[in-house]
Amino acid sequence: MPDMHEQGKPIRKDEICFEDLHLKPIDGAIQVVLPKMTPDQVDAVDPLIPPTSGIRLRILDKKDTGYSCPASKYTLFLRLFKAISTIVKEKLGRVARVIVTSDERPTSDALVKHALQILAFDGHELLVQALEKKTITLDQFTHSGMSTPYSSAAIAVLAGIDVVITVSASHNSATWNGIKFYFKQPIPVAGDLLKEISKKAIELVEIPLKSSSSVLLHADDIETRINDYVLDVIKHVIPIQGITGKPVVLWPYMGNAKEIHDLLLHYGVNVVKIEKTMEPPDPTVNLPIDEVKGYLERSGASLAILLDADRDRIVFIIKIGNNFVQLNPNELYTAMHNILARDYKKTIINVRTVPSDPRCDGNAACTIESGVGYKHLGMIQFVSSGIPVDKSQFESALIYGKLKEGRVKIESSIALLDFLGNNLPTLEEAVLMVLWEESGGHTMNLVKPRFNGTSLEKLEPVTPLIGDKFPAPAIILLAELINRGHDLVSAIDTSIAGQRVEIEADDKRKQAIMKAMEKRVGNQVIIGGKSYEVVDYRDNLGMLDIISFRSDQSVLFARPSGTGNSVRIYIFGEKVSGKKELENVADYLKNV
Structure with missing residues (x-):
């Protein structure tokens, strides 16, 4: 394989x-x-x-x-x-x-x-x-x-x-x-x-x-025209002033990332670029940390931004005193959402894939959980804004509204608007609708809720809607928050840790694992001496997309990769014991 x-x-x-x-x-x-x-x-x-x-x-x-x-x-x-x-x-x-x-x-x-x-x-x-x-x-x-x-x-x-x-x-x-x-x-x-x-x-x-x-x-020069759009989005969120005049290390793992470089230059950043191609071009799995530390120390920068080949996965290395902190996408976006909601009073519609970090759900006006990939996330954005999408895309979508206790399955555009309307303030002012996934994608759109009485009619776009990964605004906003002195680590509940592993599986093996687990839905299974309830996440056609294992102290998710020969397994739980739990569940699925 x-x-x-x-x-x-x-x-x-x-x-x-x-x-x-x-x-x-x-x-x-x-x-x-x-x-x-x-x-x-x-x-x-x-x-x-x-x-x-x-x-x-x-x-x-x-x-x-x-x-x-x-x-x-x-x-x-x-x-x-x-x-x-x-x-x-x-x-x-x-x-x-x-x-x-x-x-x-x-x-x-x-x-x-x-x-x-x-x-x-x-x-x-x-x-x-x-x-x-x-x-x-x-x-x-x-x-x-x-x-x-x-x-x-x-x-x-x-x-x-x-x-x-x-x-x-x-x-x-x-x-x-x-x-x-x-x-x-x-x-x-x-x-x-x-x-x-x-x-x-x-x-x-x-x-x-x-x-x-x-x-x-x-x-x-299409990139420059899109950067004008990025500047327009950012000005609706917070003014950018903290990064002006500051050095920032930028390492695109493939190519020169001219679009991100130009954005940073627009805001007066002194960009220190590392021009070195990496194989594989993915900083979440291939990170020469000592090399990054060296650039930070020599340049006097407190932040390094690392980008994968197509610039939709990011890793930040932050220098705090003599210490270096690495933050991956799940942690970065969770911290950013919490800070924008808590410290800047931004109303956030939190649309995330099921296995994404749940540690910003509490600060969002509402949370919608989706299947993995922007074919789900983008579809939710467009349908809620009254823009038609292909019928088969909605039918094959997985959408759940997260409640304080449990969840509600959303199977129609009317149900989607009802859920949003029941959770959003009725003041018709711009809110942030964030679409993000556990593997690194992030998108931020500006929308105005339009109510007819107490019923939400649609989320009206303030700027053109993007329904795929588009992390450029988040990169600038995160850099700004760090240089304003915000501690991203303290903005996350550190009693919970998110971790992930993959097990090899071709398409036939993926199907076999999901079929075997489907028979266990609603039952308790014992793995590594610990009892878990098996919970299913299904699309609107009733097809099983994601399996969850839930205990009193942790929640795990397993789902077939849509881009490679693997099943990905995630845990949100206690850091030390969670690693062992993850290994136990991975071994269980290998042999199921």
């Missing part, structure tokens, strides 16, 4: 041998003849367990010297590009305006170029990220680098964009790559539409490409 988090030296483009594609000329274009897919490849493109966000595939094989990129793996991406191009055209009844972007992993530029040739052959209008506005041919194209959060935001912030395709495998090893796709809304495509794309991709035999010299691209 391939590891998505392989640790080692960064992979350079010149280390990769790309196998030649089978090409044949057609009238004014080129045809890619596709190799036959193996059963494993069919399962990867159309997985049994629905992915939480896009499709990720292993694209490189390690050799004695360097890496190879087999055509059989590379063309899986071309299949998906063609399927997206075809289905979007059918859905719209016309050609689309499409932005294509990528991260900086070594296979991304080649994939983006082929995506642009495929889309151009079908007549779509193509946009890419660049430092200046101009029209170029694909022959002149070099790179359309933009983080996944900014790519998804583009469909909300820029007028007239129908589709965004971004090539990235997020925090995973550079031997992997992936595709995330947004259609009309900044919510990752899921449900029936993603299934339709997978089926179409598998059916393909040949794919035509437009000649690169005749592909026209509209280049623009």
Whole structure:
């Protein structure tokens, strides 16, 4: 089973041998003849367990010297590009305006170029990220680098964009790559539409490409326009003044994170950038702490911000006197929400995935728990704002309203608005609606509750709504709070600790574990000498998504990963005993 988090030296483009594609000329274009897919490849493109966000595939094989990129793996991406191009055209009844972007992993530029040739052959209008506005041919194209959060935001912030395709495998090893796709809304495509794309991709035999010299691209500095949106969001929260003139260490694990760098510069920060690629590009699992400490001490900075490859997972290292404190996403966002609610009197609608940290629930006006991934979180945001979403996305969503005692299942848009209306103040002023998940994503939207009497009609957007991971505002706000002297650690209930492990499981094993646990729902199980009640979390179709183990002192969650071959297990409980509990439950699930 391939590891998505392989640790080692960064992979350079010149280390990769790309196998030649089978090409044949057609009238004014080129045809890619596709190799036959193996059963494993069919399962990867159309997985049994629905992915939480896009499709990720292993694209490189390690050799004695360097890496190879087999055509059989590379063309899986071309299949998906063609399927997206075809289905979007059918859905719209016309050609689309499409932005294509990528991260900086070594296979991304080649994939983006082929995506642009495929889309151009079908007549779509193509946009890419660049430092200046101009029209170029694909022959002149070099790179359309933009983080996944900014790519998804583009469909909300820029007028007239129908589709965004971004090539990235997020925090995973550079031997992997992936595709995330947004259609009309900044919510990752899921449900029936993603299934339709997978089926179409598998059916393909040949794919035509437009000649690169005749592909026209509209280049623009999309990042700067999205940063204007970020500045607008932040000014509605608190004034930024504490970080002005202060040094801050910034370490993007892949690429240069120009968008975050520019935001910090806007607020007068003295940015000390570490320009070193890491493998895997994920600071939550690959953190050379001594190296970070050295940069903090030499620069005189009290804060280091570490970013994964697509800049949606963050780690903060804070220097307090002679001590260094590491805070991961769950802790950062929990502390920020508590401080904004408690010290700045902000009303917060707390929308989080079920396994996320519960230690800010008490300071929120209300808490909604969702299934894992922004296909759930973003859908909740849009439905509550009266914006239609694909019917299959709501049907496959997992939504619970958290009560002081227990929870209530939310199975309709009316029930969602009723829950929000019963918990929000009736004053029609802007509130913060935060969407966040245990793996690191965070999004902050500004909305105004609109009541008709005592009934909530909708949450009216103050700024364009983002329904995918978009942590840029949170990064700036957290840096500001730290430099104002707020102690993020003391803002969290430290009697409770959150921890996580993963156990290996392919899709069939994931299903077997969930089926076995489904039979135990509502019963007590004894694990490591401790009694737990087994509780289920189900989507609106009744499908089991997450299992919870509950004792008097702790709560654990287990759920199949939507991005890798694993089952993830989380605990919120006492720090020392919790680690042993986590190990015991992991062993139990391995053998269930």
